[in-house]
Amino acid sequence: MKKLITLLVLFFTITSYAQTEKEPIVWKTSVQKISDLEYDLVFSAVILENWHLYSQYNPEGASLPLEISAVDEKPDFKLIGKAKESKTDKEYSDVWEKEEIFFKYKAVLTQRIQLTNTNITVIKLNLFYQVCKVGGVCIPFDDDYTFSLDGAVVEEKPVEISERSITLSNAMKLDLKNTHLLEEESNESSSLLYIFLLGFVGGLLALLTPCVFPMIPLTVSFFTKQSKNKAKGITNAILYGVFIILIYVLLSVPFHLIDGLDPNILNDISTNVWLNIFFFAILVFFAFSFFGYYEITLPSSWGNKMDSASSVGGLIGIFFMALTLAIVSFSCTGPILGSLLAGSLNATGNQAMQLSAGMTGFGAALALPFALFALFPSWLNSLPKSGGWLNTTKVVLGFLELAFAFKFLSNADLVVRFGLLKREVFIGIWIVLFIGLALYLFKRIKFPHDGPDKKLSFSRVSFGVLTVAFIIYLIPGTLKNPTWNLKLLSGFPPPQFYSVYQQESECPLGLNCYKDFDAGLAVAKAENKPILLDFTGWACVNCRKMEENVWSDDAIYNILKKEYILISLYVDDRKKLPKEEQFEFIRSNGNLKRIRTIGDKWATFQIVNFQTASQPYYVLLNTDLEILAPPKQYTDIGDYYNWLKKGIPPKLKK
Incomplete structure (x- = not known):
């Protein structure tokens, strides 16, 4: 889970640790004996000016709180509550829209422990924390510290490699x-092209959502009318599209930094049971936002700041306009981007490059209509009008998100082989989900943002018929001797030998x-x-x-x-x-x-x-x-x- 948290922090932080000039925080440790069984282990920190260390009690949804834990899986002691903290400061964060709790200049943490084995003299604790520069980079740390209970100097011995390890x-x-x-x-190049195309399809789907589609004619009209020089307006619209692509590509940069640490680190993260369960929960959360039960948005202050920055004009203004679009459309693009991120991490090969390829495809699909309609403004007249079909698109995407979510729950089940989501169970869940989609398309069930009932459109009926055909295609997959083996879905359901039926x-x-x-x-x-x-x-x-x-x-x-x-x-x-x-x-x-x-x-x-x-x-x-x-x-x-x-x-x- 700490790897996951670090990964998510790096996702939103483009600047790497190597770019800081000094250590932002320095720790010292000491021990105070309370009784034969109880000790206070003290962490004292000196914090660089303009840097903050966040408290254990920092609110959820803000900067990462500090956490103290035992290094060993089965320690000879137990922690008594949370550590006592020295004076902290509080300040409202416009980014997180929460009041954050943090240390400035110095921090003292006193963690009481109780021994369960009186023969031990050395204690090891792990300190997981985050420090942030005011208005700048955030750095997560995950360090181990050793305490001597008898006052002896603890020398960190070089790791002893056993003869068995050498052998x-x-x-x-x-x-x-x-x-x-x-x-x-x-x-590898053909794989990257495939991922690029998948990202491009995701971007096209994002275009058909209520957060993005209405922005096309408004933005293109702005660029083509704001300037007396038509050519300049077209150039600005094309630059706007280029900046959209750049913004989404930049989101993948931290993963290249992580991948450089260890060739197998992203694979370790992607096959982590808890990470796959986390992705499952996130995609379910995204799906219900598409159904209309709530909206997922980034802090409104972000959009307001980017919008005001876009008034600067020139290249900088156009860049901030593109960034504003990325922020205000997040409630629709976020779930698709989340699926793209999850899919890339669970792919094989160079996952960082695949994520970059997918993000490039996604950004290119979003940017394409802005450039094309700027070049050919008369095409705007052929665009369909916004209406209920946009909400229908969101709901359909919600069902697809749910189906995709169970792939990650299946991954978690497979790598430890709990046997909870065998192949036939997985396919059965998909059948239920697509029956729900068919009922929605034929207006037998409704969601919060659906308009009044109208006559079924040809496109809605056609897609409903295709969904029913897909359900029929899935049904044999639940049988011991299926009529066909669902080759079109290879890789999504569990392998055929991971079955509720006896296999060879x-x-x-x-x-x-x-x-x-x-x-x-x-x-x-x-x-x-x-x-x-x-x-x-x-x-x-x-x-x-x-x-x-x-x-x-x-x-x-x-x-x-x-x-x-x-x-x-x-x-x-x-x-x-x-x-x-x-x-x-x-x-x-x-x-x-x-x-x-x-x-x-x-x-x-x-x-x-x-x-x-x-x-x-x-x-x-x-x-x-x-x-x-x-x-x-x-x-x-x-x-x-x-x-x-x-x-x-x-x-x-x-």
């Missing part, structure tokens, strides 16, 4: 041959697979067969598409079943490794990474040996660990078939 770290590195084949070009195996398509590399290699040696190494994920959409659309092809299925030993390594599996298999992996730079889960192990294994963190990622190996062909990612049937044939020894080729 297991060395075992992660394979002695691969033909590694030059790893350097061949991947299909916990492997795709009932194939025989191994989920441990050493076990699979031993079988390959015993049977003298090549290996298909499959780096995959429970929450990986493209992995499911490959399994259900490509692997299911008869020719490919037979090759996988008869000619290869399939080793499927799930990089997002959050099940804990047995205690004796957990270790500290030693990176090449000397830093340590804790390997605690199955996913930790295989994600690190992939990065160390193949220098990539994307899935699906397929490698052909023989039992001497010789790479037989350039690795393959998401592709089509023909390409994948020809690639698989390259790994079969000549005498076995057919």
Whole structure:
């Protein structure tokens, strides 16, 4: 959850920590003995001028409050209430529209603890807090502090690496041959184009909402009429569109900073159970705002400030006009942007680049009509008038948001495999949601902002019929032996083997697979067969598409079943490794990474040996660990078939 909070803070903060010239806060610690069992652990801070440290009691929805917690999962002590605080200040924040509580210049926090084990002499506490410069950058910190209860000087010893950790770290590195084949070009560019197009479609949907659509003729008319020079008005309108794109692209910049810390950090965040549950809750919240039960808006003071700034004129004024549009339309664009953010974080590959591509597409779709109608103002006459159809669009988007939300709840269920949202249950929920959408389109149910009943329009009936057809398409997915396998939805429902019905195996398509590399290699040696190494994920959409659309092809299925030993390594599996298999992996730079889960192990294994963190990622190996062909990612049937044939020894080729 702390990773999540840090991520959300960075989302709204473009300036990185490296840009501050000094440490904004310096801490010292001390201990006061109260009794044999109780101690006061004291944090004292000196805060740089013009910086604020926020209190534990800072209100929800404002800057992040301070939090003190134990470092160890099962500590030998317990915290007695919250820490006592020295003098704090209060001030109303125009940004958050709340009265914030913070420390200036200095802070003293006194946390009382009670020992549950009298033999311990050292206590470790974690301090999570945020400091903000007045009117500027905010920086979250997450630091551990050590206290000595007996007054001895606590020296932070260098981390001792056990012989087992050294052995297991060395075992992660394979002695691969033909590694030059790893350097061949991947299909990342096609993936980014796909994400760009998805973002573009999201932007087009945002255009058809009541917050954005009425702004098109008003804004274009403003630009074309404000200047006596028509060419200048057109230029300004085009600049306005460019600035819209720029604003949405800038929102993705912090994710590149995060991604640079660790190649697998965004994957760790995106497969976090609590983050996926959080996304589920947020999208449900967004959906009900689309239904009209409440409005989601940014603080009105933001829009007012941007609006007043736009009166400056010139490039700066046009930029602030674009920023004003982004802020005032947030109640409609926010849910779509939230889905785009969630989708990018739960994608595979370079997630930061994918988010930038999606944001660029979204901004381009929003900007396009402003530039086009400025160039061809007569087209404005062909625009449909605002009316009830805009609210209908919002409600339809609300149902789609709900359907999308259950994908994230499914991700949380899959990575820990609680068994709550098996494939048929997930599809059943979708059937219920789309029945609700059909009833709405045929005016059998209403929402708060719907107007008086009128005759059903042709477009509404047509979309209702398509929705009913989709429901019929979904129904076989709830049966043990479905008439069809919902290939069009591959990646959204859980995999076919994650079922309420008994399955042949916990492997795709009932194939025989191994989920441990050493076990699979031993079988390959015993049977003298090549290996298909499959780096995959429970929450990986493209992995499911490959399994259900490509692997299911008869020719490919037979090759996988008869000619290869399939080793499927799930990089997002959050099940804990047995205690004796957990270790500290030693990176090449000397830093340590804790390997605690199955996913930790295989994600690190992939990065160390193949220098990539994307899935699906397929490698052909023989039992001497010789790479037989350039690795393959998401592709089509023909390409994948020809690639698989390259790994079969000549005498076995057919």
